[in-house]
Ligand code: SF4
């Protein structure tokens with residue numbers, strides 16, 4: 207009886223080894239399949255492929271103030287985005303200017319954006335009624351000097367887009 | 379010189395306390411296990427947390443409800459959509475409004491995709507913790523497809539801040555349905571590979587079967603929820619107990635095992651990925667039309683306290699809001715799953731080898747920023 211049990215144990219022992227080896231081979235078969243089929247490889251060579259690498263249109267890279275080709279932006283300094291930002295990443299600096307028609311209105315002096323504290327929640331873009339803001343597809347944000355992450359978004363010499371023109375555009 | 383050597387030899391027979399972490403590759407975050415060893419055996423463990431405490435609950439008191447959504451992304455970053463949804467549902471419950479069916483369907487699909495992505499990353503890292511580096515690449519390969527779907531619609535890969543009180547930030551991308559269906563088809567062919575690579579692997583099985591036993595009573599006592607609790611036969615799936623969003627409309631099984639060891643906690647997650655796929659397939663073809671955002675004058679909860687719980691990839695997340703009627707919460711508390719899941723570790727790893735501790739803590743699927751918040 208004891209002898210029979212010993213035989214059984216030995217049998218089990220070898221069966222376990224065989225099963226173990228078989229399980230390893232099953233796993234190796236999966237990896238081996240990709241080894242001989244390089245067409246299924248999905249990794250990309252970054253940064254060599256920088257030229258072709260394109261983010262999705264919706265990608266939230268960094269905030270930009272949209273400018274048209276005449277260097278005009280649509281921001282009328284309403285502070286909506288600054289108030290909505292949960293991290294205080296936006297500072298709108300504006301002044302009151304009296305136009306030739308005698309009416310005073312706010313004009314944007316400086317649109318300061320702190321990329322270092324932005325969490326890309328998208329609330330600022332959502333808040334802007336003028337559609338003046340958008341996210342760019344830029345994603346390489348690493349810098350050596352932290353202070354370069356504080357950006358002025360209105361281009362030098364830019365002006366606000368005249369309102370009349372904008373109305374005409376939307377009508378067309 | 380000689381004296382020191384003698385000292386070490388004497389100490390061999392005594393207890394020896396070492397720290398695993400706060401920066402240890404297998405804790406996936408800054409968490410310290412103060413581990414008492416007797417030889418190679420673990421005698422007791424005291425987890426020390428707080429290394430990544432950011433005070434999210436306190437910060438939220440200064441922010442309006444839509445503004446605090448982006449902080450909840452950063453608790454359990456692998457369940458970002460589900461965390462967003464929890465706050466959104468709680469605020470909607472407080473305001474007594476209901477979002478459209480379209481929003482519910484999209485939220486549920488996103489939540490299930492999040493669950494799959496989270497389990498994929500967990501599977502990858504778990505394999506890697508146990509020495510199977512291959513799994514890391516296979517898991518991340520498939521997870522990338524989900525992240526692409528997220529990125530196309532929400533603009534972010536990890537911290538999306540997409541689900542907001544009252545609906546969604548904006549509509550889904552026109553490709554969304556097509557991509558999700560493609561993914562389901564693709565992943566159904568890839569999921570069996572997971573079993574071939576790891577589930578059946580003899581080394582993996584030897585290291586997980588019978589290791590880290592957690593009884594159902596322990597799971598209930600410690601409040602261990604999610605796949606870790608269900609591996610011990612604790613029926614704790616909030617999607618079944620208190621269905622929210624589109625879950626009442628779908629058929630799926632709650633995966634439970636009674637064995638309660640590391641291997642069965644692993645199996646729960648593998649099986650849950652199949653269930654999530656089936657939930658997505660039931661919903662994705664019938665997304666109804668409807669508004670994406672409710673027309674609300676102001677998003678603020680009335681006076682009172684409100685509670686909503688959801689099932690994240692790691693267990694039960696509860697959001698408790700105390701409101702005094704302002705647009706900001708007077709106090710908000712998150713009952714995060716990982717905090718409760720963590721403290722069972724002393725109970726289930728005592729008596730096992732130190733190498734098994736890695737397997738056990740891996741099988742609890744801890745996300746450290748969720749513990750500390
Ligand atoms: S994306 Fe969010 S955090 Fe960043 S600037 Fe806009 S509102 Fe502020």
Ligand code: SF4
Pocket residue numbers: 280281282283284285286287288298333334335336337338339
């Ligand atoms: S960017 Fe838009 S929201 Fe911000 S100040 Fe200008 S107009 Fe207002």
